[in-house]
Amino acid sequence: xxxxxxxxxxxxxxxxxxxxxxxxxxxxxxxxxxxxxxxxxxxxxxxxxxxxxxxxxxxxxxxxxxxxxxxxxxxxxxxxxxxxxxxxxxxxxxxxxxxxxxxxxxxxxxxxxxxxxxxxxxxxxxxxxxxxxxxxxxxxxxxxxxxxxxxxxxxxxxxxxxxxxxxxxxxxxxxxxxxxxxxxxxxxxxxxxxxxxxxxxxxxxxxxxxxxxxxxxxxxxxxxxxxxxxxxxxxxxxxxxxxxxxxxxxxxxxxxxxxxxxxxxxxxxxxxxxxxxxxxxxxxxxxxxxxxxxxxxxxxxxxxxxxxxxxxxxxxxxxxxxxxxxxxxxxxxxxxxxxxxxxxxxxxxxxxxxxxxxxxxxxxxxxxxxxxxxxxxxxxxxxxxxxxxxxxxxxxxxxxxxxxxxxxxxxxxxxxxxxxxxxx
Amino acid sequence: xxxxxxxxxxxxxxxxxxxxxxxxxxxxxxxxxxxxxxxxxxxxxxxxxxxxxxxxxxxxxxxxxxxxxxxxxxxxxxxxxxxxxxxxxxxxxxxxxxxxxxxxxxxxxxxxxxxxxxxxxxxxxxxxxxxxxxxxxxxxxxxxxxxxxxxxxxxxxxxxxxxxxxxxxxxxxxxxxxxxxxxxxxxxxxxxxxxxxxxxxxxxxxxxxxxxxxxxxxxxxxxxxxxxxxxxxxxxxxxxxxxxxxxxxxxxxxxxxxxxxxxxxxxxxxxxxxxxxxxxxxxxxxxxxxxxxxxxxxxxxxxxxxxxxxxxxxxxxxxxxxxxxxxxxxxxxxxxxxxxxxxxxxxxxxxxxxxxxxxxxxxxxxxxxxxxx
Numbered sequence: 130x131x132x133x134x135x136x137x138x139x140x141x142x143x144x145x146x147x148x149x150x151x152x153x154x155x156x157x158x159x160x161x162x163x164x165x166x167x168x169x170x171x172x173x174x175x176x177x178x179x180x181x182x183x184x185x186x187x188x189x190x191x192x193x194x195x196x197x198x199x200x201x202x203x204x205x206x207x208x209x210x211x212x213x214x215x216x217x218x219x220x221x222x223x224x225x226x227x228x229x230x231x232x233x234x235x236x237x238x239x240x241x242x243x244x245x246x247x248x249x250x251x252x253x254x255x256x257x258x259x260x261x262x263x264x265x266x267x268x269x270x271x272x273x274x275x276x277x278x279x280x281x282x283x284x285x286x287x288x289x290x291x292x293x294x295x296x297x298x299x300x301x302x303x304x305x306x307x308x309x310x311x312x313x314x315x316x317x318x319x320x321x322x323x324x325x326x327x328x329x330x331x332x333x334x335x336x337x338x339x340x341x342x343x344x345x346x347x348x349x350x351x352x353x354x355x356x357x358x359x360x361x362x363x364x365x366x367x368x369x370x371x372x373x374x375x376x377x378x379x380x381x382x383x384x385x386x387x388x389x390x391x392x393x394x395x396x397x398x399x400x401x402x403x404x405x406x407x408x409x410x411x412x413x414x415x416x417x418x419x420x421x422x423x424x425x426x427x428x429x430x431x432x433x434x435x436x437x438x439x440x441x442x443x444x445x446x447x448x449x450x451x452x453x454x455x456x457x458x459x460x461x462x463x464x465x466x467x468x469x470x471x472x473x474x475x476x477x478x479x480x481x482x483x484x485x486x487x488x489x490x491x492x493x494x495x496x497x498x499x500x501x502x503x504x505x506x507x508x509x510x511x512x513x514x515x516x517x518x519x520x521x522x523x524x525x526x527x528x529x530x531x532x533x534x535x536x537x538x539x540x541x542x543x544x545x546x547x548x549x550x551x552x553x
Numbered sequence: 554x555x556x557x558x559x560x561x562x563x564x565x566x567x568x569x570x571x572x573x574x575x576x577x578x579x580x581x582x583x584x585x586x587x588x589x590x591x592x593x594x595x596x597x598x599x600x601x602x603x604x605x606x607x608x609x610x611x612x613x614x615x616x617x618x619x620x621x622x623x624x625x626x627x628x629x630x631x632x633x634x635x636x637x638x639x640x641x642x643x644x645x646x647x648x649x650x651x652x653x654x655x656x657x658x659x660x661x662x663x664x665x666x667x668x669x670x671x672x673x674x675x676x677x678x679x680x681x682x683x684x685x686x687x688x689x690x691x692x693x694x695x696x697x698x699x700x701x702x703x704x705x706x707x708x709x710x711x712x713x714x715x716x717x718x719x720x721x722x723x724x725x726x727x728x729x730x731x732x733x734x735x736x737x738x739x740x741x742x743x744x745x746x747x748x749x750x751x752x753x754x755x756x757x758x759x760x761x762x763x764x765x766x767x768x769x770x771x772x773x774x775x776x777x778x779x780x781x782x783x784x785x786x787x788x789x790x791x792x793x794x795x796x797x798x799x800x801x802x803x804x805x806x807x808x809x810x811x812x813x814x815x816x817x818x819x820x821x822x823x824x825x826x827x828x829x830x831x832x833x834x835x836x837x838x839x840x841x842x843x844x845x846x847x848x849x850x851x852x853x854x855x856x857x858x859x860x861x862x863x864x865x866x867x868x869x870x871x872x873x874x875x876x877x878x879x880x881x882x883x884x885x886x887x888x889x890x891x892x893x894x895x896x897x898x899x900x901x902x903x904x905x906x907x908x909x910x911x912x913x914x915x916x917x918x919x920x921x922x923x924x925x926x
Contacts, residue, residue, distance in 0.1 A: 452614055453647035455634040457661035458712065464635075467660075471651045 187531075190304050190524035196296040199240045200227045204297040207290075212316070216290050221273035224293070225262060232259035240296075246303070248292040248315055254283050291315040304525035329509070329526065333533075336506040339424060340488040344435075346428045347484045348477065351435035355476075358436075359443035366444075373436050381430065385497045388426045392417040392498075418500025426494045431487055435480035442476030478545040486534055506530055563626070564590040564716060564748045565611065570620035572606050572772075580606050582772040584620070588750060590715070593742050595751045595759040598769030599795070599926050607769075608718050608752050613637050624716070635664075640709030640717040640747075644724055646701045648693035654680070654704050655689035661712040679707040682741065699730045706738065710745065719751045723758065735761045756796055760784070768792050771923070785844075789831050790921035793842035800848070800887050802841040806832050806917065815917050817841060821882040825859045827915040838920040845888040847914040850877070850906060851898055857909035863887060864905050875900065881908065 141149040197204050202223035210216040231237040241255035258280050270276050277284035292315040306312050310327040311319045321327070354373075358366045376384055391397050394413045402408040416422060446469065454464035492507040499508070506526060513523035565588040572581040581603040588594050596604035609615040611622060613634030621628050629637055648657050658676045667675075680686050683703035693701055702722060709717050719738070723731045739762045742749050753759055759766045760780040768775045768783065768791075775795075776788045787793035794801065804819040815829040817839060825841070832839045849857055863879035874890045877900060881887040889908060891897060900906065 447645065447647070449643045449645060449647040450649060452612075452634070453641065453643055453649070454660070455614070456612055456637075456639060456641040456718075457708070458635050458638070458664040459660070460633070460635050463664065468649055472649075474651075 186520075186524045187528050188524075189521050190528050191302055192299055193243075193301045193521060194299040196240050196243055197299045199231045199236050200224065200293070200297050202227050203293065207294045207297055210290070210294065212287075212291055212294065215274070215285065215287060216294075218272065218274055220290070221277055221284075225265060225270075225273045225277060226267070228255075228259055229262045229265045232263045243296060244292055247295065247313070248288060251283075251289060251292065254281055254289070257281065258284070288315050301521075304521045305529070307522055308525040308529055329506070332504070332506045332509055333529070335420075335504075336489060336530075337533075339420065339427075339503075339505065340485050340491075342424055343427045343431060343488045344481050344485045346424070347432050347435040348481060350428070351432060351439055351480065352473075352477075355436050355439035355443050358440050359446075366440075370436075370440065373433050376430065377433060381493055382497075384430060385426055385494050388422070388429070388498055389417060392422055392425065417498050419502045420499075421503075422498035422500065423495045423503035423505070426498050427488055427491055430494060431484045434483045434487060438479040438483070439473065439476040442473055442479075446472050474545070478541065482538070482541050485537065489530065489534060489537075562590045563587045564592070564624070565750070566623040566626075567607070567611075568621045568623065570607075570610065570617045570622060572603070572610060572615065573618045579618075580772055581610075584772075584774065586767060586774065586777070588748060590748055591746050593739070593749045593751065593762060593764045595753060595763040595766045596769055597753060597756060597759040597766050597795075599924070600754060602769035603772040604752050604754075604767075604769045605720060608720055608750060611750065612639055612641055612718055638712075638714050638716075640712070640714040642705045642709045642717070642719040642722040644721045646693070646705040646722075648701055648704055648708070650693055652692075653689065654685070654691050654693065654696070657693070657704060658689075658708050658711050661708065665712060675711055679711040682710070683707045683737075698726050699734065702726060702734060703737075706741065710741070710747070714747065716748045716750070719749065721753055722751075723753075723755075731758070732761075738762060760796075768795060770795070787842060787916065787918070790840045790842065790918040791923070791925070793840075793916065793918055794921075794925050798845050798888060800843040800845060800881075800884075802843065802882050802884060802887075803920070804839055804841065806835055806837045806839055808835055809833075814912055817917055819882045823861055823882060825861070825915070826912045827859075827917040828913055830916045831918040839917045840920050842916045842918050843910055843914065845890045847910055848889045849909050850889055850891050850900075852907065852909035858912055859915065860907055860909040862905055863908050865900055865902050868900055868902055879906070879908070 143149055143152050203220065206219045206223050207216060210220055228237060231240060237255055237259040241252045241259075244255060245252035258277065261280050265276075274284075283289055295313075295315065295317055303313050306319055307322075308329050310322045310330045312322055314320055358369055358373075361369070389396070393399070394415060394417075396417075398416065399408065399413045403410050403413065408414065416425070450468050450472065451464050454468045455461070459467065489505075490507050491505060492511060495503050495505045496508050496511070499505070507530070510523045510526050510530075513519045513526070565586075567584045567586040570581060570584040571579055573579050584603075584607060596607060598604045606615060610617050613629070613632065617630055621630055623629065624632075624637065624639075648654075649660065652660070655676050658679050659672050662672045662675055676689065677686070680689055683706060685700060685703055685707075688696065688700065688704075693704070696704065705722065706719075709719075722738075723734050726734060735758055738749075742762075751759075751762065760783075763780060765777060765779055766783055767777045770791050776783060776792045778786075783792065784797050787796060790801070793799045802819055802825075804817040804825075807816045807818045807824065809815050809829060809832075810826070813829050814826055815832060816824060817827055818824050819841075827841050852860060861881055863881035865877060865879050866885060867878040869876040869878075872893065874892050877889045877891050878885075879887045879889060891900065
């Protein structure tokens with residue numbers, strides 16, 4: 130008793146007087162190093178190919194040092210300007226010198242573009258001023274404000290300077306504002322985009338409801354199928370499961386193209402409908418290159434992701450639960466709803482989560498069969514990456530999408546618990 | 554004619570019931586059985602003998618291929634399981650894992666649209682009956698095997714069915730717990746007076762709990778009687794070998810004698826006398842059944858009419874008795890239980906000893922060589 134308390138109050142030592150902790154660390158060091166060596170290649174791979182590019186992309190969405198690197202002097206002094214009146218002579222001087230340098234290095238074009246983005250019409254102002262400022266000699270000028278206003282009256286307007294002040298800050302939320310159909314005016318407040326320029330929120334909303342619909346359709350189709358598979362003898366159910374998985378081994382492109390030949394206006398389904406007289410030849414149904422095409426093709430492609438978790442959960446539910454419920458007085462329907470369905474919930478949740486998250490980011494299928502009305506947000510992100518080269522806007526759109534997925538995951542965790550997830 | 558219940562009203566009647574799953578093999582062949590109200594009847598038999606199928610037909614999960622089952626004189630072949638008002642305890646308890654213990658117990662009551670106050674009172678009473686009043690809020694996964702078992706029993710009884718079916722409910726428990734639960738189920742049966750049909754392949758379980766035992770083999774009830782009768786007066790070779798320990802000697806009937814006895818010539822040549830149970834005439838091949846504790850070792854002169862010689866092969870000291878394996882009449886698995894009484898003759902392995910028995914302790918039964926377990 131006394132011995133034990135004495136030992137507890139002191140540092141535990143081994144027989145040769147080294148603290149037990151040190152000795153333990155030494156004894157397991159080799160093991161830890163080996164474990165680290167085994168995971169290191171993968172960690173590096175993930176860091177280089179996954180974490181770094183995504184992180185870079187995310188930062189690109191709000192960090193834009195282009196202007197602040199060009200307008201170094203201006204950036205230093207313009208912070209002191211409160212933005213109410215015109216800036217001080219100091220700012221005019223710093224800007225003139227910055228512009229001279231930029232014009233000499235031909236950097237002022239990019240900066241002009243950015244400024245024009247915030248305050249339309251300023252591109253020509255910068256370009257024309259830049260042409261003249263190239264030949265600026267500081268010794269000849271005693272008032273830079275007068276010098277600039279002399280070149281162009283607009284240099285006497287507060288708005289231009291407010292826009293420049295905002296651009297000297299490398300953190301730019303403009304892309305995020307654009308991504309939710311808003312823009313930031315020269316003074317930094319959020320305003321709605323003009324009606325005809327609002328496209329992204331509609332697309333987010335469409336992505337959301339179409340993903341939810343695809344998820345719902347998958348669940349509707351997969352639930353009875355999985356139930357049937359789970360009650361079949363093992364040999365038969367394995368065979369049928371392979372048929373469910375068969376599309377996985379076919380190229381996504383092939384599967385999607387198959388839907389085109391089935392669904393298009395001169396396609397098989399329309400031909401059959403016309404052939405049996407259900408449709409007139411001139412009133413063929415448009416089932417592809419719109420929302421319907423995207424939904425049908427995506428439901429087909431994502432169905433296995435719903436079947437697998439459902440099947441694996443259902444197969445582990447012993448029939449005695451249903452029998453017990455029946456013997457306790459519940460009819461078939463009541464027993465199914467109260468006993469069987471709650472037990473399949475982990476599978477339902479896992480499948481739904483998988484399908485929903487996959488379809489939120491779906492790209493190829495909507496691009497091929499979606500037409501104009503069946504495009505999802507990821508198609509627009511791709512457009513900004515490939516065509517318009519507006520990577521910052523693409524990054525902002527992508528980051529918002531990622532946030533949406535994370536919120537879904539968080540809600541799922543709150544409602545069901547990730548521990549209950551059964552993916553098969 | 555169904556085999557009569559011991560006494561009282563008939564709760565369940567199987568009338569000429571047959572069952573086949575594949576249309577080729579009869580799993581249950583012509584079952585006729587009456588179960589009296591309040592009786593504890595055990596269906597005992599090796600696996601594949603048809604006992605569980607009978608239970609499933611009674612519960613309504615399997616349709617009878619032929620014949621009719623009556624519950625309180627009402628034919629129930631076309632009554633779905635949830636209208637039969639039969640409580641059932643399953644082999645792996647089948648407690649609903651997503652519900653608490655109390656919700657499990659309330660399930661049959663809520664299905665019957667009972668009001669909440671009554672449900673709570675009944676659940677509480679049921680939990681007290683199985684001595685688990687504080688466990689209502691737990692999930693089945695948080696209970697030990699024995700506790701789950703009790704909850705399963707409570708759930709099968711909470712809606713007060715007149716008939717409760719139990720399908721090997723103690724199979725998953727360890728030996729000690731199993732024996733304890735046997736007594737608890739027996740006491741619950743006695744205090745509630747419900748009719749219990751219990752299926753097991755464990756004969757000691759059957760002997761401990763039952764009023765009557767139906768021994769199944771090959772889809773047929775081999776014998777239906779009280780535990781004592783089953784052990785002491787087996788009707789046929791299968792029952793004699795399946796219930797308890799049995800010595801068998803093979804031979805041919807030489808003559809049928811008076812007082813229901815017969816003379817049998819063993820395959821090894823000796824002639825012995827036995828009760829005539831399941832043999833009909835001279836020349837019938839027979840198996841003699843002899844319980845180990847009824848064999849007398851080194852009998853005094855004139856004490857028993859049948860005496861043979863045997864070689865002692867093995868002695869196992871068990872405290873209260875010495876289990877002695879001998880070779881008798883060509884059988885090397887002849888067991889004798891020698892009581893460890895004062896002054897008993899010391900036995901030696903390898904020595905030859907005389908054994909004997911009373912004629913009424915030896916039963917001449919049919920010649921059965923099929924599987925026992």
